[in-house]
Structure formats: C-alpha cells, structure tokens
Amino acid sequence: MxxxxxxxxxxxxxxxFATEKLQACVQTALKDYPEKILQYAKAAGFPPLREWVAERYKVDAGRVIIGTGSLCVLDHVLRSFPMGSLTVAIEEPTYDRTVTQLKRAQAKLIPCPIKKDGLDFTPLKEALARGEKLDFFYVVSDFQNPTGSLMPLTKREELVRLAREHGFRIIEDLPYRQLRYSGEPIPSCWEMAPDITLLMTSFSKLIAPGLRVGLMILPEELVAQTLKIAEDTYINSSYVDQAIVYEFCKRGWLxxxxxxxxxxxxxxxxxxxxxxxxxxxxxxxxxxxxxxxxxxxxxxxxxxxxxxxxxxxxxxxxxxxxxxxxxxxxxxxxxxxxxxxxxxxxxxxxxxxxxxxxxxxx
Ligand SMILES: Cc1ncc(COP(=O)(O)O)c(C=O)c1O
Incomplete structure (x- = not known):
C-alpha cells in the first residue's frame, strides 16, 4: 500500500528545531551557572527567564509562573480550587486536553459554539440569566486549536465586557499568537484586561516542545495558591530547560x-x-x-x-x-x-x- x-x-x-543554537545554550548554562540550575529551586521558575517574560509583557515578574509546559501550569491553577467547585465556559470546538483537565477538576462546563461570525455567547448568557456563577471562560483566541479561527475584535470586547459585568475571569491560551503569516494582529483579551485575564503561552511551538517550557501570567491574587500546588507537585520544574530557553531568548535567537x-x-x-x-x-x-x-x-x-x-x-x-x-x-x-x-x-x-x-x- x-x-x-x-x-x-x-x-x-x-x-x-534550531539544534546547534540550542547546543550552545546548553553549554553556556551548564558552564556559567551550573549551581543555579542543577539544584532544587523555587516553583515559580528560573528567575532570569521570569524577568525576561515580565519585561516582554510589561508585567511584574511576580505574576509570571513558568512550568513544565503551559498545560501543566493551567492544571496547577485548576487544582488550586476545591474539586468540583468551578464553572467554566469554553469554546466548542476547543482544545481537547484542556477539556480533559477541566473534567478531571470536575468543573461544570458551559460550551459556546464557534459560528461563522465568531463565538456565540448565548449559552453563557442563558446560564448567567439563570443565576449561575461563572468562574472562568477558556478561549484560544488566536488561530485556535482545532479550527484555526481568530476571534474577531468585537467578540473579544464583548467577552471582556461580560467578564467585568459578571465577575468572571478569562483564561486566554495563546501558543500560536506569534505564528502569524498574514494580516495584522488584533488586541488580545489579556492586553485589554490584564487584571482579570490569565494569559497562557508556551515555548513549545516557538522553540521545541521537548523542552517543556510554558507559562502563565496570573492576576496577583491567584499566584500564591497556584505556586503552592506547583511546589507540592514537583518542587520545581526543570531549570536546565528553562535556562536553555532563557539563553536562546537573551541572544535574540527567538x-x-x-x-x-x-x-x-x-x-x-x-x-x-x-x-x-x-x-x-x-x-x-x-x-x-x-x-x-x-x-x-x-x-x-x-x-x-x-x-x-x-x-x-x-x-x-x-x-x-x-x-x-x-x-x-x-x-x-x-x-x-x-x-x-x-x-x-x-x-x-x-x-x-x-x-x-x-x-x-x-
Ligand atoms: C491551545 C493549546 N494549548 C496548550 C497546548 C500545550 O502547550 P504546552 O506544550 O506548553 O503544554 C497546546 C499544544 O498543542 C495547544 O494547542
């Protein structure tokens, strides 16, 4: 056949994969500061990489949590709430692994269909009208996995407005945002409302998934509870991997x-x-x-x-x-x-x- x-x-x-450049990054990290990356360390991530991210996104480094892939950091966030306590709206269709995590956290899910003109908020609005209390809306607003769709600006604005009005937070997962091949970027929900949005992004698609380096930028009030779960789960994720990413970014290679x-x-x-x-x-x-x-x-x-x-x-x-x-x-x-x-x-x-x-x- x-x-x-x-x-x-x-x-x-x-x-x-930029293998030769990555080899140079490994060498520098292990030669110049082995004591900083081979020891047990803090759960929030390798400090120079947190600072690099913080500068890029213009936030306090204290809000940046780097972990074993962005998905793992999301899992820490979900586990930091009592099991079965969360109500989360999602796009339909959406990224399947997040749904698996939400189901494992026994979250109540409210799927909102993606239509030709973008996300349809009707099921969410009906739930809110019934008096349901929403905790999060999970969206992959740029070049979504699985549809490839881009959430129109008007829908982003509506989502932010609904979130403010009804007191829920947005989890915005943006691993593909920097992989744009045509057209002009439109503001993310995080850019419009960084105080109520949990930004999730990753080096998996930009450098290499095998490094398992991803991150979230959280509203300040969620940082401590998330770090507690991260620490109790793995003490810290690999600083060797994070140092490789840091060296790569620092040199302008990203x-x-x-x-x-x-x-x-x-x-x-x-x-x-x-x-x-x-x-x-x-x-x-x-x-x-x-x-x-x-x-x-x-x-x-x-x-x-x-x-x-x-x-x-x-x-x-x-x-x-x-x-x-x-x-x-x-x-x-x-x-x-x-x-x-x-x-x-x-x-x-x-x-x-x-x-x-x-x-x-x-
Ligand atoms: C929308 C989305 N979120 C998260 C991930 C996983 O990212 P990471 O490798 O940082 O865990 C993927 C990977 O396919 C993805 O498509």
Missing amino acids: EKMIALTRGVPPTQS EEQLDDLRKLYGHRRNVMAEAMAEELTGLCEWTVPDGGFFIGAFVNKPIKMDELLKLGKENGLQLTDGRGFYMQGGDQFVRLPFCALEDDEIKEGIKRLAKVLREYPG
Whole structure:
C-alpha cells in the first residue's frame, strides 16, 4: 500500500528545531551557572527567564509562573480550587486536553459554539440569566486549536465586557499568537484586561516542545495558591530547560527563529489552502487562517466519524477524530494540521480526503 499520510497531530517538524543554537545554550548554562540550575529551586521558575517574560509583557515578574509546559501550569491553577467547585465556559470546538483537565477538576462546563461570525455567547448568557456563577471562560483566541479561527475584535470586547459585568475571569491560551503569516494582529483579551485575564503561552511551538517550557501570567491574587500546588507537585520544574530557553531568548535567537517559522509554516498554510480549494470545494466549508497550525474543515454531508476514520485508513490517510474537540457531536469536523507535513504530503493528503468524502455513501 502507499505510504500512510498522517493528517493528525499538530507538532513542529524536526527541521524546525534550531539544534546547534540550542547546543550552545546548553553549554553556556551548564558552564556559567551550573549551581543555579542543577539544584532544587523555587516553583515559580528560573528567575532570569521570569524577568525576561515580565519585561516582554510589561508585567511584574511576580505574576509570571513558568512550568513544565503551559498545560501543566493551567492544571496547577485548576487544582488550586476545591474539586468540583468551578464553572467554566469554553469554546466548542476547543482544545481537547484542556477539556480533559477541566473534567478531571470536575468543573461544570458551559460550551459556546464557534459560528461563522465568531463565538456565540448565548449559552453563557442563558446560564448567567439563570443565576449561575461563572468562574472562568477558556478561549484560544488566536488561530485556535482545532479550527484555526481568530476571534474577531468585537467578540473579544464583548467577552471582556461580560467578564467585568459578571465577575468572571478569562483564561486566554495563546501558543500560536506569534505564528502569524498574514494580516495584522488584533488586541488580545489579556492586553485589554490584564487584571482579570490569565494569559497562557508556551515555548513549545516557538522553540521545541521537548523542552517543556510554558507559562502563565496570573492576576496577583491567584499566584500564591497556584505556586503552592506547583511546589507540592514537583518542587520545581526543570531549570536546565528553562535556562536553555532563557539563553536562546537573551541572544535574540527567538526573533530569528520566529522569522524562520513564519516562512516555513506560512508556505505550508498556502499549500494546504490551495490544495483544499482545488479538491474540497463543495465537499467542505473552511476559513483559511492567518496563522497557527490548523485549518478546520466542516464536512457538508452528514457523516459518521467512525466510518470516515475507517475509510481514511483504507485510503492511506490517518485523521483525527473530530468528536474529541466537542462535548457533543463533532462528526462533521476534521482538523487539518499543515505544520508538520512536506508540500507533497499535504497535497496528497488533501487529495485522499477529497476521494474519501466523494465516495462516502449518501
Ligand atoms: C491551545 C493549546 N494549548 C496548550 C497546548 C500545550 O502547550 P504546552 O506544550 O506548553 O503544554 C497546546 C499544544 O498543542 C495547544 O494547542
């Protein structure tokens, strides 16, 4: 059989890793200040990296918590509240691992659908009108995983207004914000309301996920309770990894890396967009994103996801189960990551998807 094409995980390709530069960073860190990074340390993270982040985001370093990936810091935040006490609104579809964490914290979830013109707040407003007390709204407002969508400015403003009016906080997860290939940035919720927004971001997509360095910038009043959980969980996350990231950023290499990544991914985004226009017109609906790793495709005909996955495999195509991003439904949704595949693989993958959809019975 032809080689299987995996239109599945959104991971950076090996060729994107600046391995030689990272080797230099490791060497410097271990040569110049081994005593600072090889010992047990404070849970909040390697101080020079916290300072670097604080300067970049113009906040007090005391609000920056660096951990083993941003997802892990989010987990500390959630665990710092009593089990089962939280009510959290989410986009639907949304990033599946966050939903897993929220379910593990036994949070009550209020899904709000992403529509053509952006997030629909109706379910949230209905819940608020019933007198429900919301704690957080989790959003991936820039180039969302899984849809690739960008939350329009008017929706960001509405979310901030609702949060202020009803006293809830926003968790804004922005790992793709700096991976923009076209168009102009629009203000994040965090930029509009840093006092009530928990900003979550990561070096996973910008340097390398294997370093496991991500962070959150928290409202001051949540810092101590989050650090207590972090400390009781792992004492501290690896300062060696954080020092590597710090050395990389300090030398200005992050900016160079971002330029390279924008070229690489911007090109792949274009290749996928062209292939989809050629092959999938009439079969699916989608919007070409200005950044990130994914294009979300909504299939026009009613399909069963199990059947689609099976037919995909028979045609040499691995697909992600769209239902994983939804609380209910998701059979019609296919997440298409363009980040890790070569041009030929993207074109062939989309061609195979079109064949499967054309031949799908009904
Ligand atoms: C929206 C979103 N948040 C968080 C993460 C995980 O980030 P980290 O590697 O920093 O834990 C990902 C990874 O795919 C993601 O897409």
